[in-house]
Amino acid sequence: xxxxxxxxxxxxxxxxxxxxxxxxxxxxxxxxxxxxxxxxxxxxxxxxxxxxxxxxxxxxxxxxxxxxxxxxxxxxxxxxxxxxxxxxxxxxxxxxxxxxxxxxxxxxxxxxxxxxxxxxxxxxxxxxxxxxxxxxxxxxxxxxxxxxxxxxxxxxxxxxxxxxxxxxxxxxxxxxxxxxxxxxxxxxxxxxxxxxxxxxxxxxxxxxxxxxxxxxxxxxxxxxxxxxxxxxxxxxxxxxxxxxxxxxxxxxxxxxxxxxxxxxxxxxxxxxxxxxxxxxxxxxxxxxxxxxxxxxxxxxxxxxxxxxxxxxxxxxxxxxxxxxxxxxxxxxxxxxxxxxxxxxxxxxxxxxxxxxxxxxxxxxxxxxxxxxxxxxxxxxxxxxxxxxxxxxxx
Numbered sequence: 001x002x003x004x005x006x007x008x009x010x011x012x013x014x015x016x017x018x019x020x021x022x023x024x025x026x027x028x029x030x031x032x033x034x035x036x037x038x039x040x041x042x043x044x045x046x047x048x049x050x051x052x053x054x055x056x057x058x059x060x061x062x063x064x065x066x067x068x069x070x071x072x073x074x075x076x077x078x079x080x081x082x083x084x085x086x087x088x089x090x091x092x093x094x095x096x097x098x099x100x101x102x103x104x105x106x107x108x109x110x111x112x113x114x115x116x117x118x119x120x121x122x123x124x125x126x127x128x129x130x131x132x133x134x135x136x137x138x139x140x141x142x143x144x145x146x147x148x149x150x151x152x153x154x155x156x157x158x159x160x161x162x163x164x165x166x167x168x169x170x171x172x173x174x175x176x177x178x179x180x181x182x183x184x185x186x187x188x189x190x191x192x193x194x195x196x197x198x199x200x201x202x203x204x205x206x207x208x209x210x211x212x213x214x215x216x217x218x219x220x221x222x223x224x225x226x227x228x229x230x231x232x233x234x235x236x237x238x239x240x241x242x243x244x245x246x247x248x249x250x251x252x253x254x255x256x257x258x259x260x261x262x263x264x265x266x267x268x269x270x271x272x273x274x275x276x277x278x279x280x281x282x283x284x285x286x287x288x289x290x291x292x293x294x295x296x297x298x299x300x301x302x303x304x305x306x307x308x309x310x311x312x313x314x315x316x317x318x319x320x321x322x323x324x325x326x327x328x329x330x331x332x333x334x335x336x337x338x339x340x341x342x343x344x345x346x347x348x349x350x351x352x353x354x355x356x357x358x359x360x361x362x363x364x365x366x367x368x369x370x371x372x373x374x375x376x377x378x379x380x381x382x383x384x385x386x387x388x389x390x391x392x393x394x
Contacts, residue, residue: 003381004034011035018281019219021228023310026359027377029230029324033363034383036275037370041387043276046268046394048204051248053237053269054257055079056286058300059102060093060148061127062256064155072296075288078238079254080158085165088199090255091152093145095138096175097213098224098262101307103132103140117306118349124299138175145171146183148256153185162186168199170255174209174263177217182206201252205265216262216279228309229261229283231361232301234340235328236289237269243330243367244268246392259284259300271328274365283308289329289336293343301325305353313353323359325350332364332371332382367392 007030014028015035024032055075063071083089094100105121106128108114114125129147132140149171152158162169168187174180182202184190196203217224241248245268257265262280266272270284283304287297305314305323313323325344327337344350345357354360358376365371370383385392 003379004383007031007034007381008038018230021226021309023319023321024230026322026324026361026374029322030361030372030374030379032230033275033326034372036277037383039276040274041385043387043391044389046391047245047266047273048208049201049265049267050245051250051252052201052205052254052265052267053079053082053241053245053251054092054255054265054267054286055237056257056259056264056284056300057296058124058259058303059100059106059128059144060091060256060258061102061124061296061299062148062151063124063127063295064151070292070294072294074291075286075294076152076158076256078288079251079256080161080167082238082251083165083167083254084250084252086167087165087251088168088170088202088253088255089152089162090202090253091145091149091171092255092257092265093141093171093173094175094258094260094263095141095173096179097177098216098260099137100141100144100258101227101260102258102303103128103137103144105303106132107134107140118302120295120298121303121306123295124303138173141175142173142181145173149185168195170195170202174213177210177213180206180209199253205253208266209263212263212266212279219278219280224262226309227260227262227307228280229304230281230310230322231324231326232283232285232304232308232311233271233326233328234285234287234297234301234344235270237267237286239289239330240328241269243365244270244273244392246367259304271326283311287340289340298347302349302353305349313355313359314349323353323355324361325354325359326361326363328363328365330364330366332366332369334362334364334371334373337362337364
């Protein structure tokens with residue numbers, strides 16, 4: 001029996017374990033993703049959020065420091081440069097029905113109750129404002145989202161681009177099935193209705209977020225506070241969207257959202273779209289392929305290794321997670337993926353969390369074939385893209 005047949009055969013049992021939020025093996029995790037890719041090929045409708053892309057950072061905690069190269073500044077700049085004239089930059093947070101773990105960690109830090117955390121995670125928390133102290137959810141998340149948005153809007157370099165391209169700058173927090181605040185910082189007096197009229201994809205996003213929360217409350221109704229994942233993904237959304245959303249050269253909406261998989265928007269720029277991932281199943285961290293990891297990238301990923309059930313391989317209590325980390329690129333040769341893996345394994349925390357790299361899987365999809373490689377499993381397979389309707393050319 002071929003490796004692909006074995007993987008597909010393992011998927012039903014692995015999916016049941018994932019639905020029960022149990023820790024699965026790396027092989028089982030891969031099988032769930034392959035099953036999702038098979039279902040992706042059966043899709044007949046393109047994404048309602050074509051032309052929308054987000055950089056994903058825990059707590060939206062953007063570091064814009066000029067004095068250090070390991071910040072998210074270049075990622076934010078690239079997003080702003082990719083937005084169409086008259087488009088939207090969106091700072092998207094979440095709270096209430098699914099509290100933001102990064103904001104909660106900042107509150108614990110301020111209260112002197114935060115335990116041991118790797119340095120990148122602690123550094124990431126430095127960029128969440130102290131004003132979240134003592135506030136309940138979602139008020140704390142609203143304070144943070146507004147702070148992060150204002151920080152970008154006040155930056156002279158970014159502000160010049162925003163004004164030159166007439167970008168509408170919006171912050172938002174999703175905190176319930178029918179509760180999502182939208183506020184345009186540089187459009188005084190604009191109502192949510194006017195925002196939706198001028199930028200209909202914001203309405204599409206709001207409807208999609210509500211649908212995702214409805215699904216979350218139906219499948220995880222008793223565990224909304226528990227963040228679960230069977231795999232963490234590292235990928236470059238601006239590279240992946242060239243394959244997954246190739247007809248939209250520029251963005252209608254670009255921005256920053258949280259890494260929390262419970263309320264992640266499903267945009268055609270990464271694994272959630274490609275593998276048809278339901279809410280609360282995978283953890284996403286975006287990066288710039290070829291660039292050094294920012295503190296935001298590593299802080300987000302290391303936070304998941306310690307706190308997200310299922311991959312929490314650094315947890316010293318309870319059931320240990322699998323540490324499964326997938327590096328996803330748009331190149332089946334996997335040269336870029338291998339480089340990212342090497343950069344990751346230069347971090348002692350990542351070495352420990354992934355068992356020396358054994359739990360790292362490389363994946364590349366170019367619109368024609370998906371290649372999956374895991375050296376510890378002696379796995380190297382290719383799955384052709386033979387869709388029911390080719391969404392990549394529709």
